[in-house]
Each structure stands twice: as structure tokens, then as C-alpha cells.
Amino acid sequence: MNTHGKKYRAASERRDQAKAYDSKQAIALVKGMAFAKFDETVEVAIRLGVDPRHADQVVRGTVVLPAGTGKTMRVLVIAAGAKVQEAQDAGADFVGTEFLQKIKDGWLDFDVLIATPDQMGQLGQLGRVLGPRGLMPNPKAGTVTFDVAKAVRESKGGKIEFRVDKGGNVHAPIGKVSFTPEQLESNFTALLDTIVRAKPAAAKGVYIRNVAISSSMGPGVTIDTTPFR
Incomplete structure (x- = not known):
């Protein structure tokens, strides 16, 4: 057969x-x-x-x-203060700490999640949701950083x-x-x-x-x- x-x-x-x-x-x-x-x-x-x-x-x-990659990447940045505008200027699709609650409610319409180090305490609570899907930010992957502009450009750029x-x-x-x-x-x-x-x-x-x-x-x-x- x-x-x-x-x-x-x-x-x-x-x-x-x-x-x-x-x-x-x-x-x-x-x-x-x-x-x-x-x-x-x-x-x-x-x-x-x-x-x-x-x-x-x-x-x-x-x-x-x-x-x-040939794929349009939807980038979410969890950040506050001046980093919000920095991420938006770099081309992030979604920016802000309000998305933490949306993720808790089941929203996962993004491909890459970038976070500033000061936000990881709150993101850690979502490990069971993000981890199995490969969406949890990680310093080794460059997705936990204060240089959100660079991280966004790299994610969008391949x-x-x-x-x-x-x-x-x-x-x-x-x-x-x-x-x-x-x-x-x-x-x-x-x-x-x-x-x-x-x-x-x-x-x-x-x-x-x-x-x-x-x-x-x-x-x-x-x-x-x-x-x-």
C-alpha cells in the first residue's frame, strides 16, 4: 500500500x-x-x-x-513608559501591558512576544500558556531586552x-x-x-x-x- x-x-x-x-x-x-x-x-x-x-x-x-522568512510576523511587545513609543516606531503590531490580561483571557493572535526585563515578573504567570506554544520571551533568544526597537526590527526582518x-x-x-x-x-x-x-x-x-x-x-x-x- x-x-x-x-x-x-x-x-x-x-x-x-x-x-x-x-x-x-x-x-x-x-x-x-x-x-x-x-x-x-x-x-x-x-x-x-x-x-x-x-x-x-x-x-x-x-x-x-x-x-x-516570507511570512509576515505579528509582533507583540509587553512594555511600559517610553518603551511603548519605541516599540510602535519600530513597527510592532501590538504594544502595552494591557495585553497581559488579553492573553489570560485566551488571546494569542501574535507570532513573536518581546518583553522588557521589568515586565517578566507578570509574564512568568503566563508560562503555562505561552511556553508550550514557544511564545515565552527568553533572553537567549533576544526577546527579553530593553532594546525593543532592535528586537522588533529583527523579528520583522526574518x-x-x-x-x-x-x-x-x-x-x-x-x-x-x-x-x-x-x-x-x-x-x-x-x-x-x-x-x-x-x-x-x-x-x-x-x-x-x-x-x-x-x-x-x-x-x-x-x-x-x-x-x-
Whole structure:
């Protein structure tokens, strides 16, 4: 019994499943194999040689994708005083402490939550709501800061956060199928370079083990990891 539809199987025949391609070839294949009627997201899956069970081998960070994500990010800033105007001037969609109550009432129509450090005491009460959805601000991600203007601009401009999962994998979007090959290549390179720089000192052996790229609905393409070792 087949587990994939005809379009998926037809797309799969365009790539050699046993071959590892260079990033430019892989991106061209992914764009060519996309068959959905919507603008699919291009995603990268990276298998790392780390053991996330140990705190000193957790890989986490952020990167600003040069060509953006292709998604319009709705940014909420929890701040007071002069920081309210600063966030509004930087392009934040929602600003103010009144949104704390709205979140308590079930409102979650935003993609990124930025907060100034003095507001984290109140936000901590919403951890059970925000945490599971990946919306809780974090200093390591640059979303707990007094420089709200910079944080807003980065979030609007293509900043993404990545974190290794329990299996030692990192999954991250690098744009849309409608992006040019050059845009996807620049985003891919920025992501991989950042992950390579984030290698924990405690990690032993091969760090970048496997890399694959795919569109939301399309088959994956394996990328040669030699340049990243």
C-alpha cells in the first residue's frame, strides 16, 4: 500500500535518494519538486552529533535570515513608559501591558512576544500558556531586552529561533518556494553557519551529521555535509 500520493511519488523520481547534493543543487530540486497549490515553506532538517540530555550539549540560538522568512510576523511587545513609543516606531503590531490580561483571557493572535526585563515578573504567570506554544520571551533568544526597537526590527526582518530536540535534530524554515535560489541559498548558509558556530565544547565526533531540505509537501533532498565539517 502506497503512503504517498501520485504527485509526491512523481516529484520523488526527480531526485536520487541515495545521493548527497550540494546546497545549490538541492535547493533547485526542492523548488522543482514543489507541487502544492500554495506557496510552500522550505524547511531544513539537521541531525547533530550531540546528546541533548546533557545541558552542556544543548544547541540553541537565533539567526536573522538575510532574505527574510516570507511570512509576515505579528509582533507583540509587553512594555511600559517610553518603551511603548519605541516599540510602535519600530513597527510592532501590538504594544502595552494591557495585553497581559488579553492573553489570560485566551488571546494569542501574535507570532513573536518581546518583553522588557521589568515586565517578566507578570509574564512568568503566563508560562503555562505561552511556553508550550514557544511564545515565552527568553533572553537567549533576544526577546527579553530593553532594546525593543532592535528586537522588533529583527523579528520583522526574518529572525528565527532554533533549538535541538530530544533526538538531536534541528528543524528550521529558510523561506518559501517562491523565493529565488539565491535568496534560499543565502538563508541556508546563514542558518548552517550559525549552527556550526553554536557547536558545544562538550560535543565529540562529527557535529553536522546529516542535512536534508524539503518543501512543506515535497520529498526531502539530502545535502552533502562535507563543507560544514
